[in-house]
Amino acid sequence: MIANLAFYLFSFILLASAVMVVTSRNPVHAVLFLILGFVNAAVLFLLTGAEFLAFILAIVYVGAVAVIFLFVVMMLDVDFVALNEGFQRYAPVGALVALIMFIELAFIAGNWAIAPAGGADRMFPTPDNVTSSVALGNLLYTSYLPVFQLSGIVLLVAMIGAIVLTHRDRKRSLHQNLSAQHARDPKQTLALVNAPLGQGAALPAKQTHEETL
Amino acid sequence: MTELYALLPALVLGLGGMVLLTGGVLAKKSETTPAVTFGAVVLLAVAAVVNLLAPDTLIWNGLFKTSLFTRFADTLVYLGAIAALILSVDYNKREGIARFEYPILVLFAVIGMIAMISAADMLTLYLGFELQSLALYICAALARDNLRSTEAGLKYFVLGALASGLLVYGISLVYGFAGTTNFAALGEVFRSGTAGVGTIAGVVFVLVGIAFKISAAPFHMWAPDVYEGAPTSVTALFATAPKAAAMALFLSVMAGPFGHLTGQWSALIQILAVLSMVIGALAAIGQSNIKRLLAYSSISHMGYALMGLATGTVDGIQASLVYIAIYVVMSFGVFGCVVAMRRNGQSVEKISDLAGLASEHPGFAFAMAVFMWSMAGIPPLAGFFAKLYVFATAFNAGLDTLTIIGIVASVVSAFYYLRVIKVMYFDKGQPNFERVSAGAGFVMAVGAFATIVFVILPGPLMAVAGEAAKALMG
Numbered sequence: 001m002i003a004n005l006a007f008y009l010f011s012f013i014l015l016a017s018a019v020m021v022v023t024s025r026n027p028v029h030a031v032l033f034l035i036l037g038f039v040n041a042a043v044l045f046l047l048t049g050a051e052f053l054a055f056i057l058a059i060v061y062v063g064a065v066a067v068i069f070l071f072v073v074m075m076l077d078v079d080f081v082a083l084n085e086g087f088q089r090y091a092p093v094g095a096l097v098a099l100i101m102f103i104e105l106a107f108i109a110g111n112w113a114i115a116p117a118g119g120a121d122r123m124f125p126t127p128d129n130v131t132s133s134v135a136l137g138n139l140l141y142t143s144y145l146p147v148f149q150l151s152g153i154v155l156l157v158a159m160i161g162a163i164v165l166t167h168r169d170r171k172r173s174l175h176q177n178l179s180a181q182h183a184r185d186p187k188q189t190l191a192l193v194n195a196p197l198g199q200g201a202a203l204p205a206k207q208t209h210e211e212t213l
Numbered sequence: 214m215t216e217l218y219a220l221l222p223a224l225v226l227g228l229g230g231m232v233l234l235t236g237g238v239l240a241k242k243s244e245t246t247p248a249v250t251f252g253a254v255v256l257l258a259v260a261a262v263v264n265l266l267a268p269d270t271l272i273w274n275g276l277f278k279t280s281l282f283t284r285f286a287d288t289l290v291y292l293g294a295i296a297a298l299i300l301s302v303d304y305n306k307r308e309g310i311a312r313f314e315y316p317i318l319v320l321f322a323v324i325g326m327i328a329m330i331s332a333a334d335m336l337t338l339y340l341g342f343e344l345q346s347l348a349l350y351i352c353a354a355l356a357r358d359n360l361r362s363t364e365a366g367l368k369y370f371v372l373g374a375l376a377s378g379l380l381v382y383g384i385s386l387v388y389g390f391a392g393t394t395n396f397a398a399l400g401e402v403f404r405s406g407t408a409g410v411g412t413i414a415g416v417v418f419v420l421v422g423i424a425f426k427i428s429a430a431p432f433h434m435w436a437p438d439v440y441e442g443a444p445t446s447v448t449a450l451f452a453t454a455p456k457a458a459a460m461a462l463f464l465s466v467m468a469g470p471f472g473h474l475t476g477q478w479s480a481l482i483q484i485l486a487v488l489s490m491v492i493g494a495l496a497a498i499g500q501s502n503i504k505r506l507l508a509y510s511s512i513s514h515m516g517y518a519l520m521g522l523a524t525g526t527v528d529g530i531q532a533s534l535v536y537i538a539i540y541v542v543m544s545f546g547v548f549g550c551v552v553a554m555r556r557n558g559q560s561v562e563k564i565s566d567l568a569g570l571a572s573e574h575p576g577f578a579f580a581m582a583v584f585m586w587s588m589a590g591i592p593p594l595a596g597f598f599a600k601l602y603v604f605a606t607a608f609n610a611g612l613d614t615l616t617i618i619g620i621v622a623s624v625v626s627a628f629y630y631l632r633v634i635k636v637m638y639f640d641k642g643q644p645n646f647e648r649v650s651a652g653a654g655f656v657m658a659v660g661a662f663a664t665i666v667f668v669i670l671p672g673p674l675m676a677v678a679g680e681a682a683k684a685l686m687g
Contacts, residue, residue: 108386108411143274146220150328150340153227154347157321160234161351164314165366 007047014040027073035066052133216272219279222260222287223324229256230320237313246311250302253316254295257323261291264327269684271333275395278333285534285681286330286461289541293453294323296545296656300552301446303650307558308444310356319450322348326458330465335384335394338462342380342426345455346373352450353443365442372435376425383418386411399470406473416471420481423466426459429519430488433512437496440508445560448504449548452511453541460518460537464530467522468685475525482523483615489516490622497629502562503551506629507544510588513626514540520603520619524610530682531675532602538674539587539599539667546660547584553577553653556645564633568642577649578637580661587664589630590623595667602675 017040020033038061045054127135140148195201233252237245264287269280298316305311325344332338350373354366388394390411391402408416421432428436440448467478493513500506518540521533554561571578587596600623608616649657667674 104414108414144276144336146273146276147336147340150324150337150344153321153324154340154344156231157318157344157348157351160314160318160321161347164312164318164351165354165357 010040010043031070035062038062050132215268215270219267219270219272222264225260226320226324230317234317246313249313250316253320254298257291257295276334276337277331280684282681282685283331287327289457290326290454293541297450299652300449303652304446304552318348330461333396352447356444361442365439369439376422379418380422383415386415396470403473423463427515429485429515430492437505437508441504445552452544457537457541486516486519487618494622494626503564517603520607527682527686528606531679532606534678536599539595542663543584543587549653549656550581553649555647567637568640570637570644580657582634583661585630585633589627593668595664
């Protein structure tokens with residue numbers, strides 16, 4: 001009874017904050033509601049007994065992802081009014097799509113039938129005597145080790161991608177090259193020009209910055 | 214030990230890729246790019262050989278599976294990736310995007326592709342799918358100072374993320390209603406040939422997610438823009454390896470775990486096939502950019518390949534595999550030609566730029582003509598036999614309407630392939646193309662040679678594809 005009440009309470013707050021994320025005009029408010037949504041989703045995980053997932057959700061999504069979102073929203077000069085300009089125009093189509101998807105989902109929910117063999121086929125039933133983090137670790141590092149490694153490569157690719165797309169060598173910064181300076185000799189930088197009386201001196205060809213170094 | 218042996222190609226690529234990455238970072242000069250690319254090609258070749266020798270086995274409690282089918286598809290992926298890397302050396306250097314990360318990203322994308330192909334569990338399928346997609350999004354935006362390349366990368370990323378979302382949603386529905394993600398166990402659950410509405414919805418979502426990746430109509434919108442915007446060497450990769458991998462995944466998922474539900478999904482595949490063939494044929498007519506033309510051409514080719522799958526029989530799968538194999542070879546060849554289209558230090562992409570090519574570069578024009586004839590499906594080249602097998606199996610399986618639509622679409626598409634030949638041989642013009650680089654010339658020659666040799670020697674490919682199809686259908 002209390003568990004049911006708690007479920008409805010937290011899922012209501014979750015849905016309400018999700019609506020607020022999409023509709024609020026101030027992007028900072030939207031991110032704050034997103035955090036509220038994450039926390040409530042974490043509580044829902046707690047209610048089903050998956051405490052490890054609840055903590056991970058709170059730590060990773062609230063602690064890292066949402067904070068980065070907040071940084072991006074505050075640091076980048078994004079014109080959110082211009083970004084929301086098309087909202088009025090696209091809202092009817094979006095609502096129509098949402099309605100169709102809702103009807104379809106309702107159709108699926110109405111025909112809810114789990115395959116008879118489904119229960120027996122369930123690969124890893126939740127063990128009773130260990131906490132969920134132990135159970136998860138036991139699976140992740142034994143039966144699913146290759147997949148775990150594969151997800152590591154996915155993260156490596158994400159990192160390479162971020163560097164490939166954004167990193168630039170700063171070629172313009174000036175730094176002193178001592179050996180080049182010491183190796184210079186006067187012939188490279190100094191030109192003695194004969195200046196006949198009354199004619200002025202012809203200037204030698206101009207040297208570029210790289211040549212003088 | 215056999216399990217480890219079967220995983221060896223992925224290990225070679227992964228560890229080798231990390232070594233190359235470390236080397237590239239430490240050397241920190243763009244001159245290392247050819248060396249890293251060479252290393253990547255060697256790794257791919259080693260992995261391809263190891264892959265051919267690997268035993269048939271189920272790996273790690275049924276997460277992966279190797280069979281003749283996976284070896285066949287893997288080989289196509291390796292071929293496509295090696296060809297794309299060879300093309301990239303000279304092209305990327307001239308375009309000023311010779312970054313050593315590119316071959317490494319290709320290596321990791323290939324790991325994703327072979328994981329996808331050998332997947333025997335939804336979890337492996339999804340991770341492989343995501344790994345290859347993520348690496349390819351980055352490759353599309355490789356020319357990051359070029360507006361169209363970044364646009365291509367962003368577009369590919371957003372639509373690809375949508376496709377991944379649909380795929381995962383479908384997997385979660387299938388898991389929720391059937392209680393397992395393992396392919397063999399799923400096959401058992403669906404043995405009766407019927408499934409609830411929830412499961413069917415899941416299967417449809419999975420199907421849509423994969424259809425996005427092979428750019429089958431109506432999920433093809435991204436392909437022309439991405440093909441056009443991405444650097445040509447990257448487009449050459451997009452048109453070969455990922456297509457072969459996603460198509461193999463399509464075959465292995467539909468014929469594997471969902472094999473007993475043929476009656477439920479066959480109609481959907483037929484719709485995808487018809488739309489792809491028709492849209493690919495009609496939309497390409499108005500194109501003036503060769504890369505956009507090839508994008509629509511690849512959409513229609515996916516339609517023909519799907520025809521084989523629509524039959525749901527061993528013969529159909531065999532026809533699809535033969536089609537994909539020939540498509541990959543023609544594709545890397547034709548992109549070898551497109552990469553070689555350079556004038557005054559800039560790459561040109563208009564079909565009209567090819568005018569008068571036959572008198573200036575006869576070999577180049579001949580190779581291009583061979584690929585165009587073959588893609589149009591005009592006898593006696595390889596493309597004709599590919600289409601013939603697909604049409605014959607579809608017709609024998611009773612899909613006559615589909616076959617007739619396919620033949621009509623093929624005739625329509627012949628128009629724009631032949632137009633390219635007409636422009637090259639009969640239009641007056643001065644292409645003034647630069648000398649064809651050794652890599653592009655090599656890829657062109659290999660592609661054209663294979664396309665012609667298949668006519669004389671079709672037996673081996675047909676036989677291997679047949680055995681592979683049998684291995685898949687069990």
